[in-house]
Amino acid sequence: MMGAGYLALAMALALAPVAGNTAAQVLPTRYEAGHFFATPTTRDGQTLRLLADTGGGGNLGLYWLSAKAAQRLQLATHTCVLPDGNVEVAALPSYRPGQGLPPPLSVFCAQVVLIQNQTSFDDGQLGAAYFKGRIWTFDYPGQQLIMQDSSWKPHADAHTTPMGFQKNDAGQVVASFPRITIRVDGQPLDMLLDTGASAYPTPAGARISGVATVHGEGVASYITRSTLEAWHRAHPQWRLVQQGDRLGHYEARLIEVPQLDIAGWSVGPVWFTERPDAAFHDMMSSMMDKRVEGAVGANVFSHFVMTLDYPRATAYFRCASGCKLATPPPAP
Known part of the structure; x- marks a missing residue:
């Protein structure tokens, strides 16, 4: 949790004038x-x-x-x-x-x-x-x-999705961790947009998932243990790797989902690394505008030219490879 001093300071900075973008x-x-x-x-x-x-x-x-x-x-x-x-x-x-x-x-x-x-x-x-x-x-x-710079315009082929940020009662951003919504198995999932999400695969994890590494480190997306287990119960045919990643103080499981939808694009298959529920439901969610189920990382973003417009709280995804148009979700 952020302390009261941090929140007060963040609000003060939100009110302070900032310089405009240069070139x-x-x-x-x-x-x-x-x-x-x-x-x-x-x-x-x-x-x-x-x-x-x-x-x-x-x-x-x-x-x-x-x-x-x-x-x-x-x-x-x-x-x-x-x-x-x-x-x-x-x-x-x-x-x-x-x-x-x-x-x-x-x-x-x-x-x-x-x-x-x-x-x-x-x-x-x-x-x-x-x-x-x-x-x-x-x-x-x-x-x-x-x-x-401030004159930037999105490419005509880019798809947009909103980014959510934690704000105070006056509507000012007090924490800059971006939340986006993806879809897996037809269900929406709120996730941290995390360009730094890292993989530390075990030999078995690297062999099965095919994750590329430099000095044993690559990129990943994360999912809470409870969601991983729900996916595995519903889809026992989805590949699961025991002790697939050395992230943290234990060897985490990996699960492969056949398709992931983001900003109106579909990519897949995508591997997710298991994380304890508390890492996202408690710690990470305390700094975000909604509870999140994990983090989407560069094993997804690598398909795109991705632009993050923080002032407008909007992310733009232009497909570079391995994408197709996602099927729109059914109307509520």
Whole structure:
């Protein structure tokens, strides 16, 4: 759960003026097994590696660096005191022209980078809060991550779907984790839109699912244990892999669904990785506008050029490969 201090701060930032978008910018990026890693280079020639993760942590509208990376870059850090705890922040690294990142829209304690003592993804992360307020294209076939300018228009072939965000009573977004609705087996499922959802397949999981990995890591979509078990009961013919993924502190099951509908497109088959119910029903849902059953990730998005328009709370999906038009759901 978010503390009262975080919510108060998020509301203050929602009210603060933000700069308008500048020209569209292709971020320096490395694409590995379905993940986008931003790779900006500092003026003294050091390259960072930051996972682009719409479902990732961080707050205050900032992107975060590991404490180790901040030390390597010799960034001066500063402790900001919040009602529910302290945060470490720093000034932006000085990047080479044309090899940097769009600066965060928020400035907090006169600083714009959040420092974390822990890191799971190399030097840090472009998390959910950083993407807020702008338009981003994740071009999976082109392997490009683009910040669009305000003149961006969707492609004529793109399909749209709304993104839901947690808001306060005044209608202001207080958490930037996007929710979208997909359909599996004819049923709608509310899910986190998660470009950073990761797979760590066991040898059996990799062999059966065919997930591509770099250094043992690939991309995935997640589903709660209760939904996985409901799918398995209803469709015992759907492939199930015991101990298929090493995500977390146990070896999770994988289940293959034959078809998934997203934004009026159908793709499939799609593998889902089991997660405990509490991970989404409790923890993740506490930061979203509705309860979610899991996360849809880049094993689905890889079929698309996907643009996320945060100001308009709309996602656009243009089919690149392996898609067909979805059958419309029956009228209520």
